[in-house]
Amino acid sequence: MTQQHLTPAQETRGGLAQDKVRKAIWIGGVGSAIEYFDFTVYAFLATTIAVVFFPSSDPATGLLLALAVFAASFVFRPIGGLVIGHIADKYGRKPALIIAVGGMGIATASIGFLPSYETAGVIAPILLVTARIVQALAAGGEMGGAGTYVAEASPPEKRGFVTSTTMLGLMIGTLLGAFTVAMLNLALTSEELVDWGWRLPFYLSVVFTLIALIFRKKMEESNKFEDLEERQVTKAPAVILFRLHWKIVLLTTMIALTSQASYYLVFTYLGTYFTRAELVDSSTAAIATTCTLAIATLMIPVWGKLSDRVGRKPILIGSVGLTLLLIYPLFMFMGTGPVSAIIGQIVYGLLVSAHLGVLVAVISELFPTNVRSTGFSMGFNFAAVLGGGTAPYVSTWLIEETGSLRSPAFLIMLMASISLIGALLIKESKGKELQG
Secondary structure (H helix, E strand, O other), X not given: OXXXXXXXXXXHHHHHHHHHHHHHHHHHHHHHHHHXXXXXXXXXXXXXXXXXXXXXXXXXXXXXXXXXXXXHHHHHHHHHXXXXXXXXXXXXXXXXXXXXXXXXXXXXXXXXXXXXXXXXXXXXXXXXXXXXXXXXXHHHHHHXXXXXXXXHHOOHHHHHHHHHHHHHHHHHHHHHHXXXXXXXXXXXXXXXXXXXXXXXXXXXXXXXXXXHHHHHHOOOOOHHHHHOOHHHOOOOHHHHHHHHOHHHHHHHHHHHHHHXXXXXXXXXXXXXXXXXXXXXXXXXXXXXXXXXXXXXXXXXXXXXXXXXXXXXXXXXXXHHHHHHHHHHHHHHHHOOOHHHHHHHHHHHHHHHHHHHHHHHHXXXXXXXXXXXHHHHHHHHHHHHHHHHOHHHHHHHHHHHHXXXXXXXXXXXXXXXXXXXXXXXXXXXXXXXXXXX
């Protein structure tokens, strides 16, 4: 067998391509990490925010109000996805990603400076809702923009692994938020946390946002977008998307439902759930969530790499199917004591990590280049509205109405059933070129 030798020019081109992939990973991953630290730290501080902005004689009512703000902000995510996706598909991925991370940083930092209900009365929760809406608009364009950019920089045979790093960034941001709140719970008394400590993570976002902006100001435009001829860059991506590709948007929404609902349930809400069920104290709950996030984060690129070998569908169907079968037994198990609560949370986190590990590759491979960012954002954010933002609120409401701590499992079973249908309907796409 003769050994193939590359010319210096070929080696240079290969090195440049690999360098661009590495840069894309950093741009997508770091930005997503910062965006989701900013967006989810609110959920980790939900019980404290309930006291600061929604004082009530009934703690359950205050928590429901805080979670309602969390859920309501998701309604604006598709609007953000539409606007920022439009920018990405018409003007380029770079300006869209800069707008997304900048908007999130400004909104998050402003929450740290808001007056409490005790100081400003009803103005305080109104300002909080306004800031959360701006956060939602920015978050609505982040994952679609970052996922699209990284997918378009990925070689087909490694796209599962490379695109999993965008979700890896999302998980690292969530992990950082959980760790920050865990440290605050350990270092401060409940009074100090309510008085001033809860503001610190929101101040920290200023530094993180500046780091992300530096990365994204230096990014190169996507080759796939630049390769589009001028006549192929549509003036109204959303019109083309919903006229020609609405079935794919629906399919994307179905596929993403389980990961959206499960993500916010296992990584942000279960800490609150464990505390309210008196399974563990707030510090232990925060540490358990941090450990679950760490394990799930480490597994995401493993699932992405595996999808490049066995395909996207087997992992997608397996993760959703197991979630459907195991979620109710897991809730039963978690309710039996503190150790089982933590073990159950970790198992649930592993199921979610498998879904997240292949999700960006699956969605990116469904859409053509001229509407990819808008399509990704729409499907992903519709799922966020239907499953993600509402999961903590609906779970709390179900427990209050039914008196059963296992009732959130039925919500996840519904989402998993829909996602399983979507996973069965898609075609295998590993190793294929993205649609032009």
